[in-house]
Amino acid sequence: xxxxxxxxxxxxxxxxxxxxxxxxxxxxxxxxxxxxxxxxxxxxxxxxxxxxxxxxxxxxxxxxxxxxxxxxxxxxxxxxxxxxxxxxxxxxxxxxxxxxxxxxxxxxxxxxxxxxxxxxxxxxxxxxxxxxxxxxxxxxxxx
Amino acid sequence: xxxxxxxxxxxxxxxxxxxxxxxxxxxxxxxxxxxxxxxxxxxxxxxxxxxxxxxxxxxxxxxxxxxxxxxxxxxxxxxxxxxxxxxxxxxxxxxxxxxxxxxxxxxxxxxxxxxxxxxxxx
Numbered sequence: 001x002x003x004x005x006x007x008x009x010x011x012x013x014x015x016x017x018x019x020x021x022x023x024x025x026x027x028x029x030x031x032x033x034x035x036x037x038x039x040x041x042x043x044x045x046x047x048x049x050x051x052x053x054x055x056x057x058x059x060x061x062x063x064x065x066x067x068x069x070x071x072x073x074x075x076x077x078x079x080x081x082x083x084x085x086x087x088x089x090x091x092x093x094x095x096x097x098x099x100x101x102x103x104x105x106x107x108x109x110x111x112x113x114x115x116x117x118x119x120x121x122x123x124x125x126x127x128x129x130x131x132x133x134x135x136x137x138x139x140x141x142x143x
Numbered sequence: 144x145x146x147x148x149x150x151x152x153x154x155x156x157x158x159x160x161x162x163x164x165x166x167x168x169x170x171x172x173x174x175x176x177x178x179x180x181x182x183x184x185x186x187x188x189x190x191x192x193x194x195x196x197x198x199x200x201x202x203x204x205x206x207x208x209x210x211x212x213x214x215x216x217x218x219x220x221x222x223x224x225x226x227x228x229x230x231x232x233x234x235x236x237x238x239x240x241x242x243x244x245x246x247x248x249x250x251x252x253x254x255x256x257x258x259x260x261x262x263x264x265x
Contacts, residue, residue, distance in 0.1 A: 103243050
């Protein structure tokens with residue numbers, strides 16, 4: 001069963017580190033994501049939040065929702081408006097070679113998808129967990 | 144010469160070593176801290192430094208914003224007939240450089256001493 005963790009941060013540069021720290025900590029609670037892959041996820045979350053912030057007013061808010069399940073961790077980063085989408089051409093088949101951000105996102109997560117409406121844009125990032133040795137997929141935290 | 148950064152997440156230290164200007168970076172380089180890093184590199188080039196070595200061994204996090212600073216610094220110093228090389232052995236940072244193709248753009252050394260002696264080029 002997925003556990004849902006939500007976080008809202010002001011769309012300002014000083015809060016990007018908090019977003020990646022929170023997602024990185026959450027990713028390590030259950031087994032199945034190696035430290036290197038958690039590092040990858042932290043980079044992608046940083047890229048996504050930075051991209052969103054660049055297209056938003058300083059007073060805006062970014063919403064992160066993490067769906068933490070035994071088989072995968074999905075991070076949805078939601079920004080108001082559509083500027084997120086124009087800054088994030090993730091569906092373009094051949095990204096500009098100079099676009100480091102897109103290159104990193106494509107290389108470091110298992111799936112990435114962009115959903116948009118008139119009011120908001122949501123980037124979904126998915127990391128699949130390797131099969132855990134315990135049956136319920138829970139981590140080793142005490143009850 | 145030593146310059147200490149003011150952000151809690153980023154440390155910058157500049158030293159002269161055998162003709163190299165070594166800029167050691169510690170901490171996290173992201174959209175928040177990159178402006179300070181960029182400013183330091185620009186300042187070094189404007190001061191006339193032409194052989195700049197950016198030591199990334201103390202970097203705990205680097206994303207595309209930091210890569211942009213490095214590429215900008217390289218372009219700036221090369222326009223003045225200089226060069227900018229990196230020191231990096233950390234797998235997590237090298238991975239980011241490899242994905243973005245920057246291992247082919249920068250000369251990467253295993254240590255500051257290796258750069259000074261011209262050995263250990265990655």
